[in-house]
Amino acid sequence: MRRWLQAGALLCLSVCSVAQAIGGNALAARDIALIDARVAAMPRAEGEMPALYVVGVAGDASEDVFRNEARFLVDAAAPRLGAGARALALVNHADSLEGDGTPLATSDNLRHTLAAIGAHMDRERDLLLLYLTMHGAEDHQLGLVLPDGREAALTPAELRDALDAAGIVHRVVVISACFSGGFIPALETPDTLVLTAARADRPSFGCGSESTITFFGRAWLLDGLNADRNFAGAFRLATRAIKQRERMLGYERSGPRIAEGARIGGTLAHWQATLPADLPPAVYPYPIAP
Numbered sequence: 001m002r003r004w005l006q007a008g009a010l011l012c013l014s015v016c017s018v019a020q021a022i023g024g025n026a027l028a029a030r031d032i033a034l035i036d037a038r039v040a041a042m043p044r045a046e047g048e049m050p051a052l053y054v055v056g057v058a059g060d061a062s063e064d065v066f067r068n069e070a071r072f073l074v075d076a077a078a079p080r081l082g083a084g085a086r087a088l089a090l091v092n093h094a095d096s097l098e099g100d101g102t103p104l105a106t107s108d109n110l111r112h113t114l115a116a117i118g119a120h121m122d123r124e125r126d127l128l129l130l131y132l133t134m135h136g137a138e139d140h141q142l143g144l145v146l147p148d149g150r151e152a153a154l155t156p157a158e159l160r161d162a163l164d165a166a167g168i169v170h171r172v173v174v175i176s177a178c179f180s181g182g183f184i185p186a187l188e189t190p191d192t193l194v195l196t197a198a199r200a201d202r203p204s205f206g207c208g209s210e211s212t213i214t215f216f217g218r219a220w221l222l223d224g225l226n227a228d229r230n231f232a233g234a235f236r237l238a239t240r241a242i243k244q245r246e247r248m249l250g251y252e253r254s255g256p257r258i259a260e261g262a263r264i265g266g267t268l269a270h271w272q273a274t275l276p277a278d279l280p281p282a283v284y285p286y287p288i289a290p
Contacts, residue, residue, distance in 0.1 A: 031103040032112060035088070042086040050170065050271040051126045053117050054078040054087035056106045058167040059134025059154075059177075061092035061147040065207050068286045069133045069176065077225060078283035081129070082275050094147045102141075103143055105134075107154055111162040118166030127271055130169045132174040135207065140182030140200065142175070156186030163187075168265045172231055173264040174218040177266060178203040181257040190261040193268065194237050195220065199255035205246065212286040215242050215290065216256065226281040230272060232260060 045051030054077075056070035070089040078087035089102060090109050096102035103109050117128065125220040132154075141153035163171060171192040175183055180196035185193045196214035197204035206214035213222065219241040224234030239256050246253055 005110070024251050027097075028106075030101060030107070031106075031109050034101060034103045035109065035116055038088045039120050042117075042120060043084070043278075044120070045122070045126065048125070049274045050267060051086060051121070052078075052081055052083045053121055053126060053131060053273055054081070054083045054129045055110075055113055055117065055131070056087070056089040056091075056212050057110060057130070057132040057134070058089065058091040058093065059105050059132065059143055060145040061094065061096075061149075062145055062213050063207055063209055063211075064093070064286075065214060065217075066133045066213045067093040067095065068212055068284075069214065070131070072282070072284055072286075073131050073221060076285070077221060080279050080282045081225070081229060082271075083129070092146055094159070097147060097287065104146060105160070106146070107144065107158060107162075109154060109160075109233060110154070113167070114162050114166035114168065118168045121168070122167050123167050125170075127170045127172065127267060128163075129161075129172045129174070131174045131176070131221070133214065136177030136179045136182075136198075136204075138179050140179055140199075142177055142180075144206070151172045159183065160186045172263060172264075172268075174220070174231075176214050176221075180204070181255070184257060184259045188246065188261065190263045191261075191267065192261045193231060193264045194257075194259040195231065196257045197254060199257055202252065202254050204256075205251055205256045207256070211289075213284065213288055215245060218288065220256075229275055231268065232258065232265075260269050 014237050056073040058066035058070035060066050070091050074089045075086040090105040091102045092105045144152040169191050173187050176197045180198050182200035184194050204216055219238035220234055224238040228234045235258050263283045
């Protein structure tokens with residue numbers, strides 16, 4: 001069993017296999033072409049107000065829950081946040097190999113996506129929302145599991161290096177994973193807001209083969225942002241909801257964490273001022289258990 005799934009029966013223990021042979025070089029070329037085409041089609045903002053770009057990363061192909069959150073982010077939450085077509089997902093799931101295809105969530109694809117967006121956006125004005133949803137390990141690595149079962153990991157240093165290499169200044173990095181608070185030290189900058197589903201030494205909850213949305217995904221990405229499009233404000237709502245749910249179920253507290261750089265708040269306020277006030281809430285397209 002993968003080491004990011006070794007935290008006990010309550011901590012995302014579903015393992016399944018997808019019998020799909022993948023041609024590595026051809027698939028990698030396909031993914032790069034998909035990423036480049038989608039970034040090239042993203043409209044550039046006009047004027048002086050910051051625009052939001054959104055990237056969702058669903059890391060583990062063995063569970064639908066991560067795919068669900070990444071798709072909801074791009075298809076429903078991003079338009080409500082004013083990003084519209086400036087959004088794309090990297091998704092490890094068998095569905096990503098069908099039809100026109102969706103780029104897989106590999107370290108190389110993430111790095112290429114960030115570089116492409118960094119080259120496309122106004123780096124000194126615009127914002128990136130990067131949402132990663134997957135399993136996390138106690139040694140602070142995020143699990144990347146492809147549809148054919150191949151496994152890799154993403155470390156805090158690798159994620160920080162990819163963001164720095166892309167030249168993206170204003171960053172909101174949200175990690176829905178166990179032990180995700182361990183990413184905060186590597187990601188902090190004055191122009192970065194980091195939100196994590198758990199402390200560095202605690203699991204988070206709500207993944208697994210029976211789940212359609214994680215605790216953090218429901219509390220922040222869905223309910224929180226529907227109530228407050230201020231990312232930190234939605235986080236405060238989410239932490240209260242998660243605490244209440246964990247207490248009701250008798251779970252150990254996950255302890256979501258926030259680290260807000262000294263300058264990012266002003267940039268986010270300028271961006272939020274561009275949002276229409278009367279947009280309807282985003283609707284989650286998958287059934288949610290009570």
